[in-house]
Amino acid sequence: MKKLNMDSWREMFYEKIEEVKPQDHWDLKMDQNLDYNDLGPGWKQSLQEHSFASFQCSRCQHFWSSVQVVILFHMYLDQHRRKGWVKMRVFRQECYECSEGVTGCLLTAPARPGTHAHSHSLSHTRAHCSYTCR
Template sequence: MEIWQQIFSQKIGQMKPGDRWTLKVDYYLQSNDLDPGWKQFLQQHAFARFECSQCWHTWHSAQVNILFHMHLDRKQRQGQVKMKIFRQECKKCLVPKLELPEFSQENVERVLENLMLKIRGKCYREAINPHDLCKIIVEAQTMGPHDSSHCEACRLGICCMKYEAQAPASTFFRPASLLPRIFPAQEEWSEAETGSGRDSGSGRDSGSSCDWRRCCCYSTATIFLVIFLAVLIFVLLYFKTK
């Protein structure tokens, strides 16, 4: 945890040198359970290494979730961040324990850089571009689907891979990855934070799709009408000659 606090202090000091911020671990933190004035950021798809404290089995996961709650007292110019890293269990132990992950310094910096952007957007109400979110680097090989039965975040209904893991393994099987891979940050951004009209762009795309389908329907109906008229004329001419 010390490395998280050191990097956090460096980054927040560079970003807002006039304000004092603290970062603390809170294992009782609950998603969407916020006190008045507090904001939330959930970093998904973080990459980390796990080691079982019982059998010493190690594994890597690219589905680690980190929950942040943050609050800024504007009058006192003091901010607080509470942090919870969700754990995973060893699949080889009969009675496994939830283990905390180990992050590389590079991915710690990337996660905290995303936290800085969220603090600027949610606490200081600055317009933030969602494309500025750092991407998480996958630094080792990962295979197969995410195992929701051994994921703490899945049990709490937080992990976005929970329902994918319940599908057949062949559907979501991933072969061993090449190093390194990159996952985009998955945090949703509100229009107030981004300062951009993203909905208008998606609306145009939806409209274009609907127009295309409407044209196809009209074309199909026209073809059937022409065929029907041709058959009707043929029948009338046939009985008239009789």
């Protein structure tokens, strides 16, 4: 099972963002410290609440899939420099096979790049950026 790969997310993101914001340069990065509604001045937020992904517990190796994956995006566009940033956080899920309180589960690739689920998450961000990051 392929673990979440930021290169594949970036590749799809750059393709999609180019369709709606070709004049701007965007950067996408994973940030597991993002908090909901904790935004700097000028930043916008988008929350994808029902994405599909698969998980594998780093402790017991239990594997499961879920349609309740939450992905948080924070976006900022500097109009003068034509430069945008997107920070992304994929929330982990707790393994029910392990003892209570274990949260060391690792996300595997949320669908393969190019599939509907992967494209939908990035399209949601792209659409949000194109309308709110002006």
